[in-house]
Amino acid sequence: MTGSPAPYTTRTAVGEQDLAACFLVRKDVFVGEQDVPEEIEYDEYDAVALHVVAVAADGSPLGTGRLLHGPAAAARTGGDPAVGSLGRLAVTKEARGLGVGAALVRAIEDAARELGLAAVDLHAQTHALGFYERLGYVAYGPEFPDAGMPHRAMRRVLGD
Secondary structure (H helix, E strand, C coil), X not given: CCCCCCCEEEEECCHHHHHHHHHHHHHHHHHHHCCCCHHHHCCHHHHCCEEEEEEECCCCEEEEEEEECHHXXXXXXCCCCCEEEEEEEEECHHHCCCCXXXXXXXXXXXXXXXXXXXXXXXXXXXXXXXXXXXXXXXXXXXXXXXXXXXXXXXXXXXXX
């Protein structure tokens, strides 16, 4: 059975062009749409994170996310070296509803498994809790502000 090609693909970002695409999506979504100050959107962890990108068939970026692991993730995961930290998940307005966000989360989880991690934590904007719950994440701890928006910590234990 042949189907039409996927409207997008996800991959681990490699090289400056992929990283630029990731940062462009983050700027559009977080800085442009959500008014996150640009000076706090990009941080020292971008240099050590594993970034994923979703691109359309024409190569235009549709979404991104990153995975912190090891010492870079420690402050967000309670110091457990077996837990990674998913963050900066963003999907362009035009690509929402196509499954891009879920595909990016799964790509980050696959990368976490390859790194030998047992679980992935994240800090979800409270309006996105249902999205992450549908992907198997469980909220824990109290609500807290981040970049002026309410968030909750969530975790998913990775299976095979």
